[in-house]
Amino acid sequence: DAGITQSPRHKVTETGTPVTLRCHQTENHRYMYWYRQDPGHGLRLIHYSYGVKDTDKGEVSDGYSVSRSKTEDFLLTLESATSSQTSVYFCAISDSAGEQETQYFGPGTRLLVL
Amino acid sequence: GQNIDQPTEMTATEGAIVQINCTYQTSGFNGLFWYQQHAGEAPTFLSYNVLDGLEEKGRLSSFLILSKGYSDLQLKDLQMKDSASYLCAVSSTDSWGKLQFGAGTQVVVTP
Secondary structure (H helix, E strand, C coil), rough: CCCCCCCCCCECCCCCCCCEEEECCCCCEEEEEEEEEEECCEEEEEEEEECCEEECCCCCCCEEEEEEEECCCCEECCCCCHHHEEEEEEEEEEEECCCCCCCECCEEEEEEEE | CEEEEEECCCECCCCCCEEEEEEEEEECCEEEEEEEEECCCCEEEEECCCCCCCEEEEEEEEEHHHHHHEEEEECCCCHHHCCCEEEEEEEHHHHHEEEEECCCEEEECCC
């Protein structure tokens, strides 16, 4: 199993508060991804990173920012949480972005915004 | 963009075979992945196809027809632990390094 951890695993917060989720890997993989998963929508990409300090937006990036200052850590920040951001958030990593860019997922973070 | 369609739910009996299909529309196809996800857990990688044909791995096989934008995942000798959601994901050269996921097919295995 890929060495990926996410913290916190569960969080309840209030509308308008900032929230930061952390993804940590021990595999030295170059590519890291943040997804959210909601019923009926499947996994949707929020942001991704292709190296330290190199990040780009996914399909649902509004209201989210990311940072990657070290290979092993990829942070997702909700600047001002809203109820629509209640979701399960998964981090993923991959070693390449070519033909066989198999992604491996962390355990997920359940976020409830009240 | 990419459209990925798969059935919402399928039910099958223990010991039987289930076949889950996935159809996709994309330009610059660069590979198709199948993942399994148990309730409350993370998706785990099952298989990868990039060329026409069959990939087999134990009880599991995945099949791809490029010209039809079609793939299916077949699970044989179903076990109760196979009850899970199965996610189809497509890689495209138009979205380099990113996967587009279908909404998933919930497979329910009954005794």
